[in-house]
Amino acid sequence: MTEFSTRAVHAGQEPDAGTGAVIPPIHVTSTYAQDGIGNMRAGYEYSRGGNPTRDGLQTLLADLDGGVAAYSFASGLAAEDALLRAYLEPGARVVMGNDVYGGTHRLVNRVHVPWGVQLVVVDMSDVDAVRGALEGAPAKTVLWVETPTNPLMKIADIAGLAELGHAAGALVVVDNTFASPYLQQPLSLGADAVVYSTTKYLGGHSDVVGGAVVLADEALAEAVAFLQFGAGAISSPFDAFLTTRGIKTLAVRMERHSANAQAVAESLVGAPGVERVFYPGLADHPGHEVAAKQMRSFGGMLSLSLSGGAAAAKRFAESTEVFTLAESLGGVESLIGYPSEMTHASVRGTELEVPDDIVRLSVGIEDAGDLVADLRQALTR
Structure with a gap:
């Protein structure tokens, strides 16, 4: 199996050996019978340390991103925290973009900085600024790349x-949540690790919270595996099942998300009340050429600024009928x-x-015409 869509359906998902069930059963047990002290059947002892349903998801994630291993966590932030703890030490440095997800910045700034980690924030699209932030960097340095960014849709050149x-000498980590492994393959572009909120496109149905780390290095993978076991922020069997089920349709969903977002973005350009549309699929987007080079298509996320300022933006966000606030x-x-008071409230007053x-719009898979009409009527309101 070499093509993405085929692997998304089958990797780590062999029919059940005992019953022939095409979809592997959900193993909701907490513990496993042993045939003798230390003689574990199939290597399973306790579900914090290993669970067949979670293992199936992890095999699938590693396969889709081309990693040596993947680890599934209870949330995207739990996944990020495990990776950072596995690599960093007091005195280490994290260099991240000035438009990352607010929760990621909060995690480093409020949890890891008090532990002794340096945080440097730069514009990742400014190569000279990144180079300056890396100068004199300590031995343990993480270059944290998010592309497209949340919510201003900036594009960073991963390679x-x-x-x-x-x-x-830095560890290069890419938050690939917005793109998903279908649209973008950071490890193949030189990244050392990829992180996801699997809550988003991988799960794809707004019914499960989760996160994942995919790694290119065996030693770092072992360190993350230990923290998954030792700290215990694992995904539950049912959450792993839901995420795996979502991934099976990832390719077809991302195609529809991207097509709909392109149609929505183009319809909003020049619309009354719209100051600017932020979407890398638009030819005048500053990162369009880089995105076209490293992404299969441009994804389902876009943002816009309203010429009426905050008051207009709030009214618009509260006036849609198909789009849910x-x-x-x-x-x-x-x-x-409305990121300023919702997803990014934690970074208000910071850089x-x-x-x-x-x-910010997360464009779904509904009929594109209905989505455009809904946004038009909201702008009129």
Whole structure:
């Protein structure tokens, strides 16, 4: 099996050996019978340490991203925290973009910085700024790349940044949540690790919270595996099952998300009340050429600024009928959010503060015409 869509359906998902069930059963047990002290059947002892349903998901994730191993966690932030703890030490440095997900910045700034980690925030699209942030970096340095970014849809050149990071001795991590492994393959572009909120496109149905780390290095994979076991922020068997079920349709969903988002973005350009549309699929987007080079298509996320400022942005976000006002993203249904007071409230007053005229759209798989009409009527309101 070599093509993505085939692997998404079958990798790590062999029919059950005992019954022939095409979909492997959900192993909801907490513990496993032993045939003698230390003589474990199939290597399973206790579900914090290993569970067949979670293992199936992890095999699938590693396969889709081309990693040596993948580990599934209870949330995206739990996955990020495990990776950071596995690699960092007091005195280490994290270099991240000035438009990353607010929760990621909060995790490093409020949890890891008090532990003694340095945090440097730069514009990842400015190569000179990144190079400067890496100068004199300690031995343990992480270059944290998010592309497309949340919510301003900035694009970073993964291959270029990986080369720059490695020249400085840094571990290069890519948050690939917005793109998913179907649209973008960071490990093949030189990254050392990929992180996901599997809550989003991988799960795809707004019914499960989870996270994952996929790694290219065996030693770091072992360190993350230990923290998954030792700290215990694992995904439950049922959450692993739901995520695996979602991944089976990832390719076809991402095609529809991308096509719909392109149609929505083009319809909003020049629309009354719209100051600017942020979507890498638009030819005038500053990162369009880089995105076209490293992505299969441009994804389902976009943002826009309203010419009426904060008041207009809030009214618009509260006036849609098909788009649901809610946090999160990546589900089959279209969502609308006001990042300044919702997803990015934790970074207000910092260098990552989101302008208050910005509205973020997670474009779902509904009929594109209905989505465009809904946004048009909201703008009229």
